[in-house]
Amino acid sequence: xxxxxxxxxxxxxxxxxxxxxxxxxxxxxxxxxxxxxxxxxxxxxxxxxxxxxxxxxxxxxxxxxxxxxxxxxxxxxxxxxxxxxxxxxxxxxxxxxxxxxxxxxxxxxxxxxxxxxxxxxxxxxxxxxxxxxxxxxxxxxxxxxxxxxxxxxxxxxxxxxxxxxxxxxx
Amino acid sequence: xxxxxxxxxxxxxxxxxxxxxxxxxxxxxxxxxxxxxxxxxxxxxxxxxxxxxxxxxxxxxxxxxxxxxxxxxxxxxxxxxxxxxxxxxxxxxxxxxxxxxxxxxxxxxxxxxxxxxxxxxxxxxxxxxxxxxxxxxxxxxxxxxxxxxxxxxxxxxxxxxxxxxxxxxx
Numbered sequence: 001x002x003x004x005x006x007x008x009x010x011x012x013x014x015x016x017x018x019x020x021x022x023x024x025x026x027x028x029x030x031x032x033x034x035x036x037x038x039x040x041x042x043x044x045x046x047x048x049x050x051x052x053x054x055x056x057x058x059x060x061x062x063x064x065x066x067x068x069x070x071x072x073x074x075x076x077x078x079x080x081x082x083x084x085x086x087x088x089x090x091x092x093x094x095x096x097x098x099x100x101x102x103x104x105x106x107x108x109x110x111x112x113x114x115x116x117x118x119x120x121x122x123x124x125x126x127x128x129x130x131x132x133x134x135x136x137x138x139x140x141x142x143x144x145x146x147x148x149x150x151x152x153x154x155x156x157x158x159x160x161x162x163x164x165x166x167x168x169x170x
Numbered sequence: 171x172x173x174x175x176x177x178x179x180x181x182x183x184x185x186x187x188x189x190x191x192x193x194x195x196x197x198x199x200x201x202x203x204x205x206x207x208x209x210x211x212x213x214x215x216x217x218x219x220x221x222x223x224x225x226x227x228x229x230x231x232x233x234x235x236x237x238x239x240x241x242x243x244x245x246x247x248x249x250x251x252x253x254x255x256x257x258x259x260x261x262x263x264x265x266x267x268x269x270x271x272x273x274x275x276x277x278x279x280x281x282x283x284x285x286x287x288x289x290x291x292x293x294x295x296x297x298x299x300x301x302x303x304x305x306x307x308x309x310x311x312x313x314x315x316x317x318x319x320x321x322x323x324x325x326x327x328x329x330x331x332x333x334x335x336x337x338x339x340x
Contacts, residue, residue: 003199003270004202008205017255030331034328034335035328037281046336046340047334049336050338054195071331086283088263089304092260092265093263094268095263096206096267100177161201164215166216166218168218168225169294170295
């Protein structure tokens with residue numbers, strides 16, 4: 001898929017086909033996260049690949065809007081070390097890379113925020129010194145009869161360009 | 171450019187041709203940031219498009235490694251509102267989108283961290299309640315005679331896959 005098209009067309013997908021993610025697609029997703037840039041190349045992240053249903057169920061209870069983890073054939077938890085400068089920002093960059101690489105392979109994704117982060121760390125055995133803010137669902141989208149991606153929530157708009165862009169100064 | 175290729179090949183570029191960024195490429199960069207996803211679709215960001223030399227010079231003094239802003243034909247400052255949940259993480263997602271859209275058009279980019287964020291806010295007139303952590307250089311790369319992108323710092327490697335990926339649990 002064309003890069004700009006992937007960037008512009010990607011939307012959160014929360015309902016997935018019960019079809020496993022092939023190993024080569026998983027490799028591309030992880031490689032996209034791995035190759036992301038980071039402040040002073042610190043690469044503050046680790047990615048936990050999760051498929052077990054009991055683990056997805058436990059994680060689905062650690063976020064307020066994390067139900068989509070239950071139906072996802074693949075889940076990746078993103079851990080970062082807060083001792084590194086810009087670890088949260090850089091994790092956002094890596095996650096965007098992973099979700100775009102997935103989308104280019106026809107795979108949808110949705111981020112679940114871990115509002116009860118300590119519970120999420122306990123579910124995965126992640127040390128308390130590390131952050132576990134986000135867990136991501138991946139899977140092939142369910143499509144409607146008209147060929148559009150099935151959505152559990154309405155397609156949400158974006159602010160107008162002139163609302164978010166300024167010239168030269170604030 | 172193919173999406174996965176753009177994701178995998180993108181590297182920080184700090185030296186730029188003195189050639190302006192066309193308006194249609196700038197539009198794609200901003201559109202890529204605008205269309206990025208965010209927690210509960212809060213879209214916590216604003217983008218300040220900067221070309222004036224005096225402003226780039228002022229910003230170059232607000233970060234420890236921000237000299238590349240001096241030679242960039244286009245600079246975009248990324249502002250976010252910290253009252254929104256995950257504003258820093260979501261800004262990382264939007265910035266990655268923008269840099270990938272640029273790279274797909276043959277335009278390089280480099281992030282400058284604003285280590286003296288208050289000075290950066292003052293330079294742009296950004297309210298103190300908002301964050302201004304990152305300013306990004308954009309421009310066409312300078313190429314070496316052998317066709318590779320000219321680098322002021324060596325190409326930096328990435329950790330091995332098995333160092334950053336775990337299965338099922340930490």
